[in-house]
Amino acid sequence: MPSFETAAFFQQFLYDPKNPLLFNNGFFVFFFTAFIALYYTFRNNFAVRRYIFCFFSLYFFYKASGFFVVLVIISAIANFVLSNAIFKSRTKSSKTWLLCLNIIFNLGLLFYFKYTNFFISFSNDFLGSHFHPFNVLLPVGISFFTFENLSYTIDIYRGQFEPAKKFTDYLLFLSFFPKLVMGPIVRAHDFVPQINKDYFVTENDFAKGFYLIISGLFKKLILSDYLTTNYVDYIFDDPARYTGLENLVAVYGYAAVIYCDFSGYSDVALGVAKWLGFDIPANFLSPYQSKNITEFWRRWHISLSSWLKDYLYIPLGGNRKGSFATYLFAAIFFAGVFMTGTHLLHLSYLWASVLTASILLLFILPAIIKKDRAGIPTGLNLLTTMLLGGFWHGASWNFIIWGALHGIALAVHKVWILLTGKAFASFNNSRIYNIIAAVLTFHFVCFCWIFFKANSFDAAGNMIHQIFFDFSPSVWKAFYANYRPVLAILALAFLLHLIPDDLADRVIGKFNKIPMLGYIALFFAFVIVYGFFKSSEQVLPIYLKF
Amino acid sequence: MNSNRRIVIFVLSSCLLYFLFSLLGSLFHLNWPVFKRINLIADVITKDTTAVATDSLSATALVAPPLLIExxxxxxxxxxxxxxxxxxxxxxxxxxxxxxxxxxxxxxxxxxxxxxxxxxxxxxxxxxxxxxxxxxxxxxxxxxxSGVGFVPVSNPSAKIRQTVTDNFSGGWEEYNFKNAGKNNQLFLSGYLFRGSNDWVEMRDHTIKDSNAVIEKRLFYGYADADAPVSIKVNDNVVSVPAKETFGNMVIGQNKSPYIKVGVSDNRLPLYGISFETESxxxxxxxxxxxxxxxxxxxxxxxxxxxxxxxxxxxxxxxxxxxxxxxxxxxxxxxxxxxxxxxxxxxxxxxxxxxxxxxxxxxxxxxxxxxxxxxxxxxxxxxxxxxxxxxxxxxxxxxxxxxxxxxxxxxxxxxxxxxxxxxxxxxxxxxxxxxxxxxxxxxxxxxxxxxxxxxx
The missing domain is CATH 3.40.50.1110 (SGNH hydrolase)
Structure with a gap:
């Protein structure tokens, strides 16, 4: 006879590093039920409601990341105090000093936890030092809340926003549990005014929230997890063992995985927020439907790209001028391209110079075509933004390469528009042109994902080598026979991606009110599908070539 | 109209139902795997351990026939x-x-x-x-x-092997464990190659001592030919007797870690090349x-x-x-x-x-x-x-x-x-x-x- 275990029950309330809290834990069901019951009970008492919200958010973070929760609290205190000081100071210079202090504090924390070991190994590899790597763990969500802190204080510095009046307002903005772990990056001026408002949700919000939560969970827990554990991880871990065909499918697979994982999490966050009466702007808009790389960045991780635009690209000089940082990063970048040429691609000095010069030309070309000198820093500002944006994703060269490739692609697209905009005007809106452009864009994005996901530059190189030089189409039959379920899920992921973004809104709009039983039935249908996938038989890798 | 109440009702009733299902599942041992994986209270209920015990028993049982440990x-x-x-x-x-x-x-x-x-x-x-x-x-x-030892003409990992660079032409006929059938003459590597106007070149990257004299040995089989078979070793013609069932002969003995072999007669079965020292x-x-x-x-x-x-x-x-x-x-x-x-x-x-x-x-x-x-x-x-x-x-x-x-x-x-x-x-x-x-x-x-x- 099974029996209740008291010790295990209490253990559930503590942080478990092996099983951190996410939306798919059984614990989250109870957590959210308890939270929403209390939130609803105290809905008219804004202060109590706020305390409850803060407590649950911090507790969520504790269950997800352990005692790093203290870091969130310290960081909230420091930013709250500093931003108020900035707001109150009279002179521009003291405002600037305080802002610098704030930036050093926030970036310092981020650097310590995220980039220390990267710079230690950089120094050991290139400068011949012998530092030992630190034993630091990366606190969950630090990249996200650092950016939220920065945008908040910079907005106050710019006079665009009055600081939050109460500390708990700020703490809630920072720790709001639906988005704490994986974004989206929320802006204070959007969010803080919604904190102390009546708890009001329309029937449409209920339906839309439900849709976002269930479809987000479906993308993350079913599509993404299935593809990751049954295919993508095997291949990316050791691409040289597999044929080009398997590698190519793994790249498509990863394109689906990262989108489903990331946008799925964002959707759940948006949906939960909607149910609690908060509106957070959409973070992904079917990015693989983009017809060019510029459009891709308007549809992919929108909260990040708009953050980078407002707080990095524009301060660098935007599309008007260059700054010291523009030229500094550009110089580092072109030195890096040269070194990549000589060290990684094993080119001679001459060819490495040719490579560097041609990329440099790419960034100068728009200015030459338009006969406008300001065009030069514009391209370089964009490049710097993409490089640092890549580095934000993780402390490794592969992320920098990924950012650089996107930066270069944005420049290429700009040149392309300038060269072909008028000449192609008669057909560049045709369906066939758009389809070709979308397919090309998607494949370029996929190519960049190889660097994003691969364990090392060598692994990425092996993968590309296998795809181009050892494709082995003859193994297709055996491949299909072994990986049929994987291919079916992959096809489903891309089919869902082709659905227009506003379809859900249009369908929901057709219903006046969906009966409660309908929601409950849909929810349990999802739970059963989830259970089915969790217990599905593992797809094992096989050798297709001997 | 404010639908917040409906959201709370939805969450509370779904959670309650889910909890009840999980409780029933645990109490009555519902063994439907789909439900076992998503049971909300699985972590706080002791599992029935008898089934596990029989599993581990059979795993540790004595080795069954055909082996009897005397x-x-x-x-x-x-x-x-x-x-x-x-x-x-x-x-x-x-x-x-x-x-x-x-x-x-x-x-x-x-x-x-x-x-x-x-x-x-x-x-x-x-x-x-x-x-x-x-x-x-x-x-x-x-x-x-010194030396990397035997290297087959090719195999699926030839291109990623760090210890040897192994380049070869595309025309080699390959026989291996997967296609050779019974009573085959595959070498211990599980491969046999026949070339007609084919070549293979190898460079051994394991040799630290640049003064070591490296023997390059060709591993080959019986050729159904009247005379010895001629091959090219680094552009010199060398004749391989190939009259015994299996042979290995030195085709290079110097400090170079590199060798290239060209074969034009596909009657000669080749296995690979070994890089080794005299002792x-x-x-x-x-x-x-x-x-x-x-x-x-x-x-x-x-x-x-x-x-x-x-x-x-x-x-x-x-x-x-x-x-x-x-x-x-x-x-x-x-x-x-x-x-x-x-x-x-x-x-x-x-x-x-x-x-x-x-x-x-x-x-x-x-x-x-x-x-x-x-x-x-x-x-x-x-x-x-x-x-x-x-x-x-x-x-x-x-x-x-x-x-x-x-x-x-x-x-x-x-x-x-x-x-x-x-x-x-x-x-x-x-x-x-x-x-x-x-x-x-x-x-x-x-x-x-x-x-x-x-x-």
Missing amino acids: NKASKDFTVYVKPRFITDFNVDTTQPALLRLMQKLHELKKGKKRKIRIGYFGDSMIEGDLLTQTLRTLLQGEFGG GIIVDNFSFRGISGVEFGAIDTTFLNAVAASTNYDLLVFQYGVNVLFKPNDKNFNWYARLVMPSVKKLKSSFSNADFLIISTADRAFRYDGEYKSAIGIDSLIKLQAGIAYETGACFYNQFSTMGGHNSIVQWADTTPSLANKDYVHPNHRGAAVLAQYFFEAIMKDYKKYTLTQK
Whole structure:
């Protein structure tokens, strides 16, 4: 006879590093039920409601990341105090000093936890030092809340926003549990005014929230997890063992995985927020439907790209001028391209110079075509933004390469528009042109994902080598026979991606009110599908070539 | 209208229903797997342990027929579980297990000029010279010798192998374990090549001592031709007698680590080229992905005897098993014992001068209940492999316990930097180097026993 275990029950309330809290834990069901019951009970008492919200958010973070929760609290205190000081100071210079202090504090924390070991190994590899790597763990969500802190204080510095009046307002903005772990990056001026408002949700919000939560969970827990554990991880871990065909499918697979994982999490966050009466702007808009790389960045991780635009690209000089940082990063970048040429691609000095010069030309070309000198820093500002944006994703060269490739692609697209905009005007809106452009864009994005996901530059190189030089189409039959379920899920992921973004809104709009039983039935249908996938038989890798 | 109340009602009622379903599931042992995985209260309810107990019982049961472990006073079978230890199952552990090999190593160490050749057989676990590259370096460092040993004309890992650059033309006809059939004349590598206007070039990257004179040996078979077959070696014409069933001949002897061979007559069966020194340790990597070791049974016995007569192997290492564990729920591997025994016996009798060491499978995990764990049949497979060693008079080395036993592959894959791939099967190059280090240390322990008996 099974029996209740008291010790295990209490253990559930503590942080478990092996099983951190996410939306798919059984614990989250109870957590959210308890939270929403209390939130609803105290809905008219804004202060109590706020305390409850803060407590649950911090507790969520504790269950997800352990005692790093203290870091969130310290960081909230420091930013709250500093931003108020900035707001109150009279002179521009003291405002600037305080802002610098704030930036050093926030970036310092981020650097310590995220980039220390990267710079230690950089120094050991290139400068011949012998530092030992630190034993630091990366606190969950630090990249996200650092950016939220920065945008908040910079907005106050710019006079665009009055600081939050109460500390708990700020703490809630920072720790709001639906988005704490994986974004989206929320802006204070959007969010803080919604904190102390009546708890009001329309029937449409209920339906839309439900849709976002269930479809987000479906993308993350079913599509993404299935593809990751049954295919993508095997291949990316050791691409040289597999044929080009398997590698190519793994790249498509990863394109689906990262989108489903990331946008799925964002959707759940948006949906939960909607149910609690908060509106957070959409973070992904079917990015693989983009017809060019510029459009891709308007549809992919929108909260990040708009953050980078407002707080990095524009301060660098935007599309008007260059700054010291523009030229500094550009110089580092072109030195890096040269070194990549000589060290990684094993080119001679001459060819490495040719490579560097041609990329440099790419960034100068728009200015030459338009006969406008300001065009030069514009391209370089964009490049710097993409490089640092890549580095934000993780402390490794592969992320920098990924950012650089996107930066270069944005420049290429700009040149392309300038060269072909008028000449192609008669057909560049045709369906066939758009389809070709979308397919090309998607494949370029996929190519960049190889660097994003691969364990090392060598692994990425092996993968590309296998795809181009050892494709082995003859193994297709055996491949299909072994990986049929994987291919079916992959096809489903891309089919869902082709659905227009506003379809859900249009369908929901057709219903006046969906009966409660309908929601409950849909929810349990999802739970059963989830259970089915969790217990599905593992797809094992096989050798297709001997 | 405000729908907040409806949201709260939805959440509370769904949670309550979900909780009730979970409670009912736990109380009445509903064994529908779909529901077991999503039970909300599974973590706080003690599981029914009787089912698990019977599982582990059958896994640890005595090895079933066709192997019967005979109790002998001088032998102790149970020692097979010991990690990082080479055993011949003798109760007296003061004597070395690989006695003949240790004698030869001792002679080499004492300054006698001789080759000691080790053939290391394995599956994808050693593909790309993984494990063997570290073992070779360590052994050559301790006992001398240079060169990467035997390299087949091509195999699927030819392009990623770090220790050799192996380029070849596209026209080679390839025969291997997967397409050659019974009584074949494949070499120990499992491959045979025939070229017509084809070439292969190799560069050995393992040679540290630039003054060492490297023998480049061509491994070839019987050519059905009237006269010796001419080949091109670095643009010089060389004639290969090719009248014996199997032969190996020196086609280059200088300090260069490079050689290029061109073949225009496809009657000449070619196996590969070996880089070795006149004296010292040679480690041949015989990797063939996806196999389990039963394949050697199909090689023609006369041919194997001819290989043994011309190429003196002093140790054969037989490391398979991971491909036997291809179904997560298998626990009975008697079929494997029946198939692999003839293979082991055949190799042992053809290479009677060589010591024979069976290395067990390393850990392999499958996903059970959403979590990666060691294959449930792994204990019984390892016991069976040890049983095969015991029965055939071979020595045994437990790779599984050496790695850390149950679930070690999961830890290896999840640690940073990782030691294994996320397929939870293959240790990566870091992990393979660790395994090689442990194995080398086990050999040195055995060697030390020998040197102690000599004092």
